[in-house]
Amino acid sequence: MTTAPLLRATGLTKAYGATPALCGADFALRAGEVVAVMGPSGSGKSTLLHCLAGIVRPDAGTLTYDGRELTALSDAHRSALRRTDFGFVFQFGQLVPELTCLENVALPLRLGGERRKAAEARATEWLARLEVDDTAGKRPGEISGGQGQRVAVARALVTAPRVIFADEPTGALDSLNGERVMQLLTDASRDTGAAVVLVTHEARVAAYSDREIVVRDGSVRDAEWAA
């Protein structure tokens, strides 16, 4: 395919002290595609995801998003971009325990300056779409793990991001719940056109992606973009 990538990383390098986590990783993501990131534990998958998302600054390498050089942006610009264009789902939902599920989903909109009523109306729609409307008034401590991940997916999608970064989003769920979360996440991404970068250990989860890349010892094997 010839479509230019939305997000492109070249030569990403990152070490934690003496521990190398990424050693010149290359990666490209097209608008709307779902890519599974696989590879052994400790190979650098999470580090790659965090660098791509602008959460961790790489020691070397370049990162372009939508024609902009991300590594050259100020911290404030990068956070703003993260808020408007990116959504995140982690292994354990990481919902705010003091807020209700509805407030959790509305939070990214509120942080973006939207009024409470409008934000909560959209949050309600997304909770329904993820089939967890009944959690609206509950706090994260009062719902199941599977429900929590659906709420987390709703929160990631509510701002209509162009890219969703998900780090083992079903890693803490049983297979049935995991499959349903994956189905809902990929359906929603296809409907909204959001691309998904999905870290997973499980081939069954990776099967929901359009393509797979493998991270090994801090390098990426990506058949599609290989030179």
Ligand SMILES: Nc1ncnc2c1ncn2[C@@H]1O[C@H](COP(=O)(O)OP(=O)(O)OP(=O)(O)O)[C@@H](O)[C@H]1O
């Ligand atoms: N905050 C950190 N401080 C020190 N070392 C780290 C840190 N984060 C990751 N590492 C190291 O960097 C390497 C890559 O870690 P990373 O978390 O990216 O692997 P991973 O592929 O996501 O592993 P897993 O599948 O277990 O989640 C590992 O050797 C890890 O120990």
Ligand SMILES: [Mg+2]
């Ligand atoms: Mg990881």
